Amino acid sequence: MFTYEPPVPADQLRNLPTRDAALLLLQNLAQGSDDLQYDGLIGGARMAFQAERDLEVLTNRLSDAWCWLEAHALLSRVPRQSANCRRLSRDGKGLAADPKGLARFEARTRLVGPLHPDLE
Numbered sequence: 001m002f003t004y005e006p007p008v009p010a011d012q013l014r015n016l017p018t019r020d021a022a023l024l025l026l027q028n029l030a031q032g033s034d035d036l037q038y039d040g041l042i043g044g045a046r047m048a049f050q051a052e053r054d055l056e057v058l059t060n061r062l063s064d065a066w067c068w069l070e071a072h073a074l075l076s077r078v079p080r081q082s083a084n085c086r087r088l089s090r091d092g093k094g095l096a097a098d099p100k101g102l103a104r105f106e107a108r109t110r111l112v113g114p115l116h117p118d119l120e
Contacts, residue, residue: 004048006058007041013061014054021061022068023095023102029069029088030096035078036086038066072105 006013007028013021029036042059049058069075074092078085088096095101 004044006045006048008062008065010049010052010058013058013065018061018064018068022065022072022074025062025065026069026074026088026092026096029075030093034087035081036075036088037084038063038086039084041066 008021008024012024016024042063045059045062046055049055052058066075069092070086073089074095075086076089076092077083078087091105095105098104
């Protein structure tokens with residue numbers, strides 16, 4: 001019998017902010033293959049969460065996490081594949097591999113946009 005493991009535990013999807021759930025998802029995705037598919041992720045999660053009372057909430061939260069990763073350019077399209085295929089971007093791989101990656105990522109996002117002339 002095949003057992004499905006959720007990419008992010010149900011209790012964490014229920015309780016963590018989207019960013020934190022997304023970072024846990026990133027760690028999980030970094031352990032797998034290079035070609036990632038949203039439909040496969042959600043299909044596997046549906047199987048893993050089938051006994052949970054709030055299956056739709058959990059898969060919606062997982063979808064939020066995936067979209068957060070895409071919105072922050074931590075997932076990108078795979079040029080040689082269909083539009084459905086994603087991979088970890090260079091920044092995504094760096095964030096997943098570096099214990100201090102989150103601090104660097106947050107610092108970079110805080111410094112986006114024009115700075116006050118005194119800071120330039």
